[in-house]
Structure formats: structure tokens, C-alpha cells
Amino acid sequence: MTTTQAPFVAPALDYRARALKSVAFGVSSTPRGRQLPAPVVVDRAEGAHVWDISGSRFVDYALGYGPLILGHTPAPVLARVRAELDRGLRTATVHKGEAELGELIADTLPSAELSAFVSSGSEAIQLALRIARASTGRTKVVKFRGNYHGWFDNIQVAGTPGNDGADAIGQDPGAAASVVPMDWGDLAALEAELTTDFAAVILEPVAVNGGCFMPPEGFLQGVRDLTRKLGIVLIFDEVITGYRLDLGGAQRLAGVTPDLTVIGKAMGAGFPISAVAGTQAAMEPVSSGRLLHRGTFNGNPVSVGAACACIAHLRDNATTIYPGMDTQAADLAAHIRATADAADLPLSVARTGSALQIFMGLRELTGLSDLPRIDRDATMAFTGDLLVNGVQAISRGLMYLSAAHTDDDIAVTKDAFTRAIAGAAARLD
Ligand SMILES: Cc1ncc(COP(=O)(O)O)c(C=O)c1O
CATH class of the missing domain: 3.40.640.10 (Type I PLP-dependent aspartate aminotransferase-like (Major domain))
Known part of the structure; x- marks a missing residue:
């Protein structure tokens, strides 16, 4: 990963070193501490975006592990x-x-x-x-x-x-x-x-x-x-x-x-x-x-x-919010699929409504029985690549959309995927 150069990483690691001295695992729920290349230390948030302590902005698809369906400032x-x-x-x-x-x-x-x-x-x-x-x-x-x-x-x-x-x-x-x-x-x-x-x-x-x-x-x-x-x-x-x-x-x-x-x-x-x-x-x-x-x-x-x-x-607002989120999620999923295929990257993308799951290791999963064959470490590394490119997903590859995501956010996210997929494919070569 080329990730350690990203400007948010050093301040995030500094904070983590401090937190580890007084907070068990440095976080309040273990998975948050596993985020690569470093757990984002959020300073403020608005709509579909979070800013960390270095001032870096991320389009957020972790959304509090799901609850923020109306974004961060509804x-x-x-x-x-x-x-x-x-x-x-x-x-x-x-x-x-x-x-x-x-x-x-x-x-x-x-x-x-x-x-x-x-x-x-x-x-x-x-x-x-x-x-x-x-x-x-x-x-x-x-x-x-x-x-x-x-x-x-x-x-x-x-x-x-x-x-x-x-x-x-x-x-x-x-x-x-x-x-x-x-x-x-x-x-x-x-x-x-x-x-x-x-x-x-x-x-x-x-x-x-x-x-x-x-x-x-x-x-x-x-x-x-x-x-x-x-x-x-x-x-x-x-x-x-x-x-x-x-x-x-x-x-x-x-x-x-x-x-x-x-x-x-x-x-x-x-x-x-x-x-x-x-x-x-x-x-x-x-x-x-x-x-x-x-x-x-x-x-x-x-x-x-x-x-x-x-x-x-x-x-x-049900007649606009749900179809809006679903359309954006479908658009994003289609871009991920096409870009991964073009790069010949073994990456799967599944969608249920406004939730997306990406996994590395397999191009497609037919069901829960395929889970032993996915590459969890590579998936975590890939969400680290996304983070460096300005997009936050849940580290295990799960992404949620909200009513606050705009079409511009989706466009920025597609670009981030294009770069992250190119980087991941280069590592496989
Ligand atoms: C389907 C499902 N049930 C229950 C829970 C537990 O909820 P909580 O984390 O609020 O305790 C979760 C949490 O992710 C969940 O995804």
C-alpha cells in the first residue's frame, strides 16, 4: 500500500498512540481500531462528509456503522x-x-x-x-x-x-x-x-x-x-x-x-x-x-x-429518499464492477438497496457459503486504499448510502474507486 504518505495518517497514528495509553484498544468498539492505514480521528462532520483532525475530508459510507441514514447533520x-x-x-x-x-x-x-x-x-x-x-x-x-x-x-x-x-x-x-x-x-x-x-x-x-x-x-x-x-x-x-x-x-x-x-x-x-x-x-x-x-x-x-x-x-419523503439512495448505490456498484473487471481485479460487489458490500478475493459470491473463500486482509487493505483516496467505508468492505449523499459525492467516490482499483491491481501484478 502507498498509503502511509497520506496527510491524515501521521496525526491519526499520533492520536492512536496517545489513546492506547488510557483507552482499551484506543477505541470504544474493537472494529474501529482496525481501520487501515490508521483509524480516522473525526473532528467534525456534515451531511455525507467527515473531517479528521488533520483537516482531511472523506466522503463517508461508514455512517456510524449504518445509523446515519439522513447523514451527519439531519x-x-x-x-x-x-x-x-x-x-x-x-x-x-x-x-x-x-x-x-x-x-x-x-x-x-x-x-x-x-x-x-x-x-x-x-x-x-x-x-x-x-x-x-x-x-x-x-x-x-x-x-x-x-x-x-x-x-x-x-x-x-x-x-x-x-x-x-x-x-x-x-x-x-x-x-x-x-x-x-x-x-x-x-x-x-x-x-x-x-x-x-x-x-x-x-x-x-x-x-x-x-x-x-x-x-x-x-x-x-x-x-x-x-x-x-x-x-x-x-x-x-x-x-x-x-x-x-x-x-x-x-x-x-x-x-x-x-x-x-x-x-x-x-x-x-x-x-x-x-x-x-x-x-x-x-x-x-x-x-x-x-x-x-x-x-x-x-x-x-x-x-x-x-x-x-x-x-x-x-x-x-419515502418516495424520493429510498429510490434516490438505491439509484446512487446501483450506479456506484456498476462503476465498481466495470472498473474491477477492466483491471482484472478479483473484487466482488453486492448490493441490497442502499447497502453495498465489496470483497477482495472473488469476483462474485453466490451466497454465505462462499465467505470462506474471500480475502479479508486484502479487503481491509482495499478500504485503506479508498480512505487514502478520500472515501471512508467500513473496513470489512461494507458501505451505506444516506439521503445526504449527492451525485457529486458519487462522482468523487467513483474516481476514488478507479484509483484504488488501479493501485490494488498493480500490487497483484
Ligand atoms: C443485524 C444486527 N443485529 C443486531 C446488531 C447489534 O446492534 P448494536 O450494535 O446496536 O448492539 C447489529 C449490529 O451491527 C446488527 O447488524
């Missing part, structure tokens, strides 16, 4: 947040924003009648699993390989190819004893496995985490039919896809309605909030008060206000 969200702050913090109180948000979710997400709020996607997954076990009186859960449902011991398993166990060191190996990993998309295998012992089947309806894969034809409907027949709670993890792929999430696009949906990321426009939503019947353990739904920061007025403003804005 006027309606920031106005609402300022208004909420002016009325006092009111943390852990009952306030009118809660019902407003519940109503907005019920109006936009097909499966939602009732919502319960927490602060992160990982927490909401825990709540959904607990609701499923409480309502069925059963414990076993099907989880699909390659899907990610947060970092807690009882569900962070089978995330990486070839490993059906815990994904991180330090996990309690017994915590996920009731989780059965299966292949995402394999309906026949699921049918053979499922019995009335299972409390839940949890899945990403579109496998954005694995590499932006759409579900095989009929898979989601098949899972819906099987789970309904056996009285198993179907949980869609729409932490990424909710409010990103469509106002009604992946479930509206697929026309398949789960019992429980977990949403997060984009719903809060960058503020920490997540929710479990479902029908009156599915949410009964919480709505009856039988199941303790707890958390000091649940439903805090600032995050709730941000989510209300974000969802209302997305609802009012």
Missing part, C-alpha cells in the same frame, strides 16, 4: 433533539414522546402494533428472545450461520465461516447451549430440524452482515409457514434493514410478516435507540407486565425525539 432530527434538551433531560421518566414513537412505528412497520424501547440492537435482541421464551414456555432457538444479532454470549455464535460455537474469546460456552445454528436459506434443513421444542427462529431477512445477500426465493415465506404451524415465534432482526431498505423494512419488501421485529440503527438517525415491535399477541408478555422490561436509559427523551423526527421525515 436538520429535522437535530432541531427536535435541541428542543428536547431545552426541556430538561427527563431520563427514565414517562413522557409523551414514547407514545408518539410507538404510533409512528405502528404506522410504518407492517408487523408492529406495540413497541418496547431499549438503547442498543444487542439489548433489543435479548428482549425479543426473552419474549419468545416467555410466550412459548420453550427454550431452543434457531440462529442462522453468518447472521449477526449482537455481541451477547447467548447469541454471538456461528458468525464466522466454519465455526458453530462462540465467536469471541471470553464467552460462556454454555450460554448458547439452546441455540441451534443452521444454514440461512436452506428451508429443507430447517423443516427437518424444527419441532415444537423451539421457542424462536431468529434471522436477518436480508443478510447484510454476511455480504449483502437477498434471501432465496420463497425462503422467508417458508420459514413463516413452518414457524406458524409449530407455534414458534418468528423474529426478524431488522436492526440494519429496518428504515434502511424501505420505510417498512425488509418485511414490507418481502411481503412476509414476523411475530417480532427488532429495529435499531437507522430508526434513531445516529442516537442510541432500538426497539422490539410486534403484534398485540406477540408482545403480550411485556404488555401484560409479566415480563420485566428494564433499563435506566430505555426510552430516553433525546433518543426517542430523534427517532420520532427521523421516522416522520423518512415517512414524509
Whole structure:
């Protein structure tokens, strides 16, 4: 990589050396510390851009790992947040924003009648699993390989190819004893496995985490039919896809309605909030008060206000925002494909709506089963090349678009890809 000459690298490495002395791994979430050639130290941000401490500007496709669907400075969200702050913090109180948000979710997400709020996607997954076990009186859960449902011991398993166990060191190996990993998309295998012992089947309806894969034809409907027949709670993890792929999430696009949906990321426009939503019947353990739904920061007025403003804005502008992001993403994907092919570079690009995944090592992936054959190190190095050329992606090759990206940003990004692809191809020669 020719990257170390970039002007932002030396100040970023200086800061990293300082942070490593007082902050574990120098960052607040481990993947952020792995960015090449150095983790960008963001000083300020506006729209689709971030500026680092050296004054370098990047077109941002990391977008806070997904939440910033309206960009870094969404006027309606920031106005609402300022208004909420002016009325006092009111943390852990009952306030009118809660019902407003519940109503907005019920109006936009097909499966939602009732919502319960927490602060992160990982927490909401825990709540959904607990609701499923409480309502069925059963414990076993099907989880699909390659899907990610947060970092807690009882569900962070089978995330990486070839490993059906815990994904991180330090996990309690017994915590996920009731989780059965299966292949995402394999309906026949699921049918053979499922019995009335299972409390839940949890899945990403579109496998954005694995590499932006759409579900095989009929898979989601098949899972819906099987789970309904056996009285198993179907949980869609729409932490990424909710409010990103469509106002009604992946479930509206697929026309398949789960019992429980977990949403997060984009719903809060960058503020920490997540929710479990479902029908009156599915949410009964919480709505009856039988199941303790707890958390000091649940439903805090600032995050709730941000989510209300974000969802209302997305609802009012859905006919322009979603097609606009999708068109830009498709345009970018086409440029990446054509440029990589012209350079004979083994680079894949997959797109689901406004999310793009690039991987080095293979020209095309047919599904999650191809993941062992991608080159993760080369992918990280390639996102480093993009960074040096003024474009920030998530280091593992995932990119999100926002309503704030302009056609000029896309043009700048295409140029950056052209240069990064030429550099990567030259290294292979
Ligand atoms: C599909 C999915 N579910 C759950 C989570 C966990 O959310 P959080 O990071 O907010 O805890 C993530 C995070 O990336 C995710 O992608």
C-alpha cells in the first residue's frame, strides 16, 4: 500500500498512540481500531462528509456503522433533539414522546402494533428472545450461520465461516447451549430440524452482515409457514434493514410478516435507540407486565425525539429518499464492477438497496457459503486504499448510502474507486 504518505495518517497514528495509553484498544468498539492505514480521528462532520483532525475530508459510507441514514447533520432530527434538551433531560421518566414513537412505528412497520424501547440492537435482541421464551414456555432457538444479532454470549455464535460455537474469546460456552445454528436459506434443513421444542427462529431477512445477500426465493415465506404451524415465534432482526431498505423494512419488501421485529440503527438517525415491535399477541408478555422490561436509559427523551423526527421525515419523503439512495448505490456498484473487471481485479460487489458490500478475493459470491473463500486482509487493505483516496467505508468492505449523499459525492467516490482499483491491481501484478 502507498498509503502511509497520506496527510491524515501521521496525526491519526499520533492520536492512536496517545489513546492506547488510557483507552482499551484506543477505541470504544474493537472494529474501529482496525481501520487501515490508521483509524480516522473525526473532528467534525456534515451531511455525507467527515473531517479528521488533520483537516482531511472523506466522503463517508461508514455512517456510524449504518445509523446515519439522513447523514451527519439531519436538520429535522437535530432541531427536535435541541428542543428536547431545552426541556430538561427527563431520563427514565414517562413522557409523551414514547407514545408518539410507538404510533409512528405502528404506522410504518407492517408487523408492529406495540413497541418496547431499549438503547442498543444487542439489548433489543435479548428482549425479543426473552419474549419468545416467555410466550412459548420453550427454550431452543434457531440462529442462522453468518447472521449477526449482537455481541451477547447467548447469541454471538456461528458468525464466522466454519465455526458453530462462540465467536469471541471470553464467552460462556454454555450460554448458547439452546441455540441451534443452521444454514440461512436452506428451508429443507430447517423443516427437518424444527419441532415444537423451539421457542424462536431468529434471522436477518436480508443478510447484510454476511455480504449483502437477498434471501432465496420463497425462503422467508417458508420459514413463516413452518414457524406458524409449530407455534414458534418468528423474529426478524431488522436492526440494519429496518428504515434502511424501505420505510417498512425488509418485511414490507418481502411481503412476509414476523411475530417480532427488532429495529435499531437507522430508526434513531445516529442516537442510541432500538426497539422490539410486534403484534398485540406477540408482545403480550411485556404488555401484560409479566415480563420485566428494564433499563435506566430505555426510552430516553433525546433518543426517542430523534427517532420520532427521523421516522416522520423518512415517512414524509419515502418516495424520493429510498429510490434516490438505491439509484446512487446501483450506479456506484456498476462503476465498481466495470472498473474491477477492466483491471482484472478479483473484487466482488453486492448490493441490497442502499447497502453495498465489496470483497477482495472473488469476483462474485453466490451466497454465505462462499465467505470462506474471500480475502479479508486484502479487503481491509482495499478500504485503506479508498480512505487514502478520500472515501471512508467500513473496513470489512461494507458501505451505506444516506439521503445526504449527492451525485457529486458519487462522482468523487467513483474516481476514488478507479484509483484504488488501479493501485490494488498493480500490487497483484
Ligand atoms: C443485524 C444486527 N443485529 C443486531 C446488531 C447489534 O446492534 P448494536 O450494535 O446496536 O448492539 C447489529 C449490529 O451491527 C446488527 O447488524
